[in-house]
Amino acid sequence: MSRKHERVSREPVNDGRRRFLRTAAIAGSALASAPLLARSDPEAYGVAPRYLHEPAKGSMMFDHDHGPHEHDRIELPGAPDDVEYREFDLSFDLVEHELLPGVKMPAFAFNGQVPGPVFRVQENDWIKVNVTNNTEEMHTIHWHGVDLIYTMDGVPMVSHDPAHPGETLVYRFQARPHGTRFYHCHWGTPLHMMSALHGAFIIDSPDDPIRKEFPYTRDYVLMLESFDVEFTRRHINELLEGMKQVNQLMHQGRLSHVTHGFFKRYQDFVQAIEDGWRPPYTRGNAPRDHIVPNFFAINGKSYPATLGTHGHLRIRRGEYIRIRLINGGMADHHMHLHGHQFWKVAEDGNPLPQPIRLNTVPVTPGKTVDIIVYGDNPGFWDFHDHKEIHSRNNGIYPGGMITMLEYEDMGDPPYVPSTSVNQ
Numbered sequence: 001m002s003r004k005h006e007r008v009s010r011e012p013v014n015d016g017r018r019r020f021l022r023t024a025a026i027a028g029s030a031l032a033s034a035p036l037l038a039r040s041d042p043e044a045y046g047v048a049p050r051y052l053h054e055p056a057k058g059s060m061m062f063d064h065d066h067g068p069h070e071h072d073r074i075e076l077p078g079a080p081d082d083v084e085y086r087e088f089d090l091s092f093d094l095v096e097h098e099l100l101p102g103v104k105m106p107a108f109a110f111n112g113q114v115p116g117p118v119f120r121v122q123e124n125d126w127i128k129v130n131v132t133n134n135t136e137e138m139h140t141i142h143w144h145g146v147d148l149i150y151t152m153d154g155v156p157m158v159s160h161d162p163a164h165p166g167e168t169l170v171y172r173f174q175a176r177p178h179g180t181r182f183y184h185c186h187w188g189t190p191l192h193m194m195s196a197l198h199g200a201f202i203i204d205s206p207d208d209p210i211r212k213e214f215p216y217t218r219d220y221v222l223m224l225e226s227f228d229v230e231f232t233r234r235h236i237n238e239l240l241e242g243m244k245q246v247n248q249l250m251h252q253g254r255l256s257h258v259t260h261g262f263f264k265r266y267q268d269f270v271q272a273i274e275d276g277w278r279p280p281y282t283r284g285n286a287p288r289d290h291i292v293p294n295f296f297a298i299n300g301k302s303y304p305a306t307l308g309t310h311g312h313l314r315i316r317r318g319e320y321i322r323i324r325l326i327n328g329g330m331a332d333h334h335m336h337l338h339g340h341q342f343w344k345v346a347e348d349g350n351p352l353p354q355p356i357r358l359n360t361v362p363v364t365p366g367k368t369v370d371i372i373v374y375g376d377n378p379g380f381w382d383f384h385d386h387k388e389i390h391s392r393n394n395g396i397y398p399g400g401m402i403t404m405l406e407y408e409d410m411g412d413p414p415y416v417p418s419t420s421v422n423q
């Protein structure tokens with residue numbers, strides 16, 4: 001299971017100029033060779049989030065024939081080399097994702113999945129994640145709510161340099177503290193924020209007080225997501241166009257650090273301005289992004305595609321279930337369960353000293369909330385965002401962030417729900 005591994009790289013951080021020249025070269029060649037939205041395979045996304053239970057070398061969608069070369073592998077510094085690591089593979093991919101029948105959106109996605117695969121690890125496990133950038137943009141991973149070494153924290157230019165196209169970043173850290181946490185790209189442009197680069201990072205512990213107080217038998221992970229599909233499509237197309245310009249600049253020998261606004265030191269940036277360079281924010285006329293999410297999803301699917309997948313919650317009489325809600329998007333959600341008073345047992349992954357009984361719980365961006373439901377009212381029950389505008393698909397009710405709690409031991413129910421997409 002675990003593997004011993006090589007020493008931490010002591011090489012200094014690469015010179016920025018060389019790095020983005022290489023980026024441009026890779027971007028240019030990829031543009032020439034590959035249609036970028038070609039990796040669409042609706043079959044690959046339609047079901048439950050896939051767990052990363054085991055060290056996963058070779059088991060993901062990653063294509064090893066076109067994988068990274070050794071020189072593109074960057075071990076982030078600072079991690080110990082005298083511990084056993086559990087090793088996982090991830091990739092940044094550009095895919096076309098089906099939100100529900102009839103609606104596809106382009107998205108950056110981990111391992112081509114929306115959301116990314118679920119990590120399930122034990123508290124204090126040492127984790128090694130090799131993440132390969134198969135896109136033409138730069139990315140990082142931030143391990144949200146995990147207390148790790150700062151060089152693994154995924155804030156570009158603060159923790160470490162981002163993954164350039166074709167590069168593999170190697171993150172190594174200890175999984176702690178236990179609870180419902182998540183991971184996401186920290187390249188904070190609106191396009192990346194509107195994309196689907198997020199996944200659950202669940203850290204278990206035998207000492208979890210929630211497990212002791214509520215002996216639950218099922219454990220659901222629901223990633224709450226919001227997407228402006230038109231914005232994403234337009235910007236990904238612009239991105240592909242922009243790569244042509246970078247390619248041109250490179251051929252004309254006009255690519256430099258100022259064309260990218262990238263400086264190793266703050267003083268270099270100040271010097272460039274004194275030398276007459278005009279930074280992008282002084283040029284004006286940039287279109288102001290107006291992001292209005294028009295599709296809302298649970299685990300990558302909008303209602304009614306939320307049903308029949310991992311977002312469809314099942315329970316029996318006398319059973320406790322745990323539901324881990326993670327807001328990986330930019331909208332506020334107020335999740336309301338009909339017919340039950342549940343317990344809110346954890347916030348931001350941390351167990352509450354005193355569980356609170358609720359039927360509606362806010363989950364704002366970046367938050368995780370754990371709730372426990374007890375099966376005492378057989379039926380089919382709505383579980384949805386009470387912000388009604390999020391219960392629509394492109395403005396049409398019902399849709400978006402709606403799913404169902406269904407009792408499996410109903411016998412012969414007096415009414416069986418049907419599917420509706422236009423009320």
Ligand SMILES: [Cu+2]
Nearest residue numbers: 139185187192
């Ligand atoms: Cu990103």
